[in-house]
Amino acid sequence: MIEIDGERLNAxxxxxxxxxxxxxxxxxxQALTEGDRQARRLLADLAWKRxxxxxxxxxxxxxxxRAGRDDSLPPVMIGSHLDSQPAGGRFDGALGTLxxxxxxxxxxxxxxxxxxxxxxxxxxxEEGCRFAPGCMGSTAFSAGEIPVGWQEKMTTDGVSFADELKVTIKSLQTAQMLPLGFSVHAYFEVHIEQGPSLEASDIPIGVVVGIQGTRWLEVIVKGQTAHAGTTGLSFRRDPLRALAGSLSSLYETIMPxxxxxxxxxxxxxxxxxxxNAIxxxxYCTIDMxxxxxxxxxxxxxxxxSSIAGEAARQGCVVAISRSFDMAPCTFAADLQQAIERAAAARGFKSTRMMSGAFHDALFVNRIAPAAMVFVPCRDGLSHNEAEHVKPEHAVAGCQVLAHATLLIATGPGRAGS
Ligand SMILES: [Zn+2]
Incomplete structure (x- = not known):
C-alpha cells in the first residue's frame, strides 16, 4: 500500500x-509563454531537489x-499538462501533472x-489555444517527429512557435535532451472530468474507457444576394433559410x-x-x-443530405468538406482494470465512462497502452476560471493513480499482456 500526502498535493x-x-x-x-516556462521550472526544481x-x-x-530496479525496462509513464486556456482553471492539466x-x-x-x-x-x-492544434507534445512524441508546418506557426499577434519553443527549451538548460519518443510500458493520466456526470452521481473516480471520435465539417451554402424588400418568395435563393431549416431539423433529430x-x-x-439584403x-462549421x-x-x-436537400429546395448550391477527423479511441482493458482495482482497494466508488474531450492519453494510446482516471469538478465546469475540484477528490484521484501505478510498475509484465 502506498499513501500519498494529500496536504502536499493540494499545497x-x-x-x-x-x-x-x-x-x-x-x-x-498558455503554452510556451513565460508563465508556462515558470511552471515547468518550478516542477523541474522540485524534481532536482528530490x-x-x-x-x-x-x-x-x-x-x-525515478529509477526502477531494472532501469533498462520501458517506464510506466504518468502525467498530464501544465499549460492552460487564456481564462482557464487551476486543475485542468495541473491536477494530473502534480x-x-x-x-x-x-x-x-x-x-x-x-x-x-x-x-x-x-x-x-495540450490546450492548442495559442498554437493549434492541441496535444502537440503527445502527438509529436507518439509520431516520433514534429509534424511538418508546426515550426512555421504564428500566434494571431505574430509570435512564432519556433521561437517560443526555443526559448522554452533554453529556460531549462540543465535538463538533459532526449530524442522525440521512447518506448513506454503503460501510461496513466489523471484529469478533471470536464463534465457533470461524476459530481451528479456522487462518484469520486471515473475509469475512462476511451475517448469519443470527433469529426468537423465546413459547410458553404451559396444562393443569390438580392434586395430584401423587393424580392418575392418565388425569386429568393436564400442560403441562410436553407441552412437554418436544415440545422433546425438536425438539432431536433440527432441528439434527442x-x-x-x-x-x-x-x-x-x-x-x-x-x-437589407438576402x-x-x-458558412458554418459542424462538430460531431x-x-x-x-x-x-x-x-x-x-x-x-439534410443540408443538400434544403439547399436544393431554396435553389442554392452547397459544398461540404471535412476539416478534421479523429477516430474514437479505446483505452487498454488491463489498465482500466488496474484503476478499478486501485479504487476498490482504497475504498472509492468508481464508474466506467467515456471521455467527451481529447486528452494527451489519446495520442499516447497510439504507441503504448494508456488509460485515464477522471475526478469530479464542480458543475462540470472547465476552460473556466471558476473550475473547481474538491481537495478530497484531488486526493482520491492521486491515491488511485499511485495504487494503479504501483500495480503496473512492480511486476515485469502487465496483467494480460
Ligand atoms: Zn486538460
Whole structure:
C-alpha cells in the first residue's frame, strides 16, 4: 500500500495556480509563454531537489525519471499538462501533472522500489489555444517527429512557435535532451472530468474507457444576394433559410435520438452581412462526436443530405468538406482494470465512462497502452476560471493513480499482456 500526502498535493496545486493567476481565481498559463516556462521550472526544481533526473525533448515535453530496479525496462509513464486556456482553471492539466509528481515523491518517502522506472510527464501545449492544434507534445512524441508546418506557426499577434519553443527549451538548460519518443510500458493520466456526470452521481473516480471520435465539417451554402424588400418568395435563393431549416431539423433529430451523440454548430457567418439584403453565401462549421465510428458516419451522412436537400429546395448550391477527423479511441482493458482495482482497494466508488474531450492519453494510446482516471469538478465546469475540484477528490484521484501505478510498475509484465 502506498499513501500519498494529500496536504502536499493540494499545497502544490495552490503553488502552481499562483503562476499565471488571474484576478477571478483562474489561471492564464498558455503554452510556451513565460508563465508556462515558470511552471515547468518550478516542477523541474522540485524534481532536482528530490534527486530525480529531469529530461526534455525537442518539443519541450518535460520528463522526470525515478529509477526502477531494472532501469533498462520501458517506464510506466504518468502525467498530464501544465499549460492552460487564456481564462482557464487551476486543475485542468495541473491536477494530473502534480498528482503524478506526488506519486513519485510518496514512493520515495516510503522507500518503495519499483521494478520499472516511473516517468512523470508534462506534455507541451495540450490546450492548442495559442498554437493549434492541441496535444502537440503527445502527438509529436507518439509520431516520433514534429509534424511538418508546426515550426512555421504564428500566434494571431505574430509570435512564432519556433521561437517560443526555443526559448522554452533554453529556460531549462540543465535538463538533459532526449530524442522525440521512447518506448513506454503503460501510461496513466489523471484529469478533471470536464463534465457533470461524476459530481451528479456522487462518484469520486471515473475509469475512462476511451475517448469519443470527433469529426468537423465546413459547410458553404451559396444562393443569390438580392434586395430584401423587393424580392418575392418565388425569386429568393436564400442560403441562410436553407441552412437554418436544415440545422433546425438536425438539432431536433440527432441528439434527442441518441444520447451518445453530440452535434454542435459553433461558427457561422453570413455574407455580405447586410441588414437589407438576402445573403449571398453562408458558412458554418459542424462538430460531431460519437464513441462509435459507424454512428459518426451516419451522423455525417444525415447532415450532408439534410443540408443538400434544403439547399436544393431554396435553389442554392452547397459544398461540404471535412476539416478534421479523429477516430474514437479505446483505452487498454488491463489498465482500466488496474484503476478499478486501485479504487476498490482504497475504498472509492468508481464508474466506467467515456471521455467527451481529447486528452494527451489519446495520442499516447497510439504507441503504448494508456488509460485515464477522471475526478469530479464542480458543475462540470472547465476552460473556466471558476473550475473547481474538491481537495478530497484531488486526493482520491492521486491515491488511485499511485495504487494503479504501483500495480503496473512492480511486476515485469502487465496483467494480460
Ligand atoms: Zn486538460
Amino acid at each position: 502544490r496545486l495552490d503553488a502552481f495556480a499562483a503562476i499565471g493567476a488571474t484576478a477571478s481565481g483562474g489561471v492564464n498559463r 534527486g530525480f533526473s529531469v529530461f526534455q525533448d525537442p518539443i519541450a515535453n518535460l520528463f522526470i525519471h 498528482s503524478a509528481f506526488e506519486v513519485l515523491e510518496s514512493l520515495d518517502d516510503a522507500g518503495i522500489e519499483t521494478e520499472r522506472p516511473i516517468v512523470v510527464v508534462a506534455w507541451t501545449n 435520438a441518441d444520447p451518445d451523440a453530440r452535434f454542435t454548430v459553433g461558427r457561422i457567418s453570413v455574407d455580405p452581412g447586410s441588414v 445573403p449571398d453565401e453562408v 462526436r460519437h464513441p462509435n465510428p459507424a454512428r459518426l458516419d451516419e451522423i455525417e451522412q444525415l447532415a450532408r
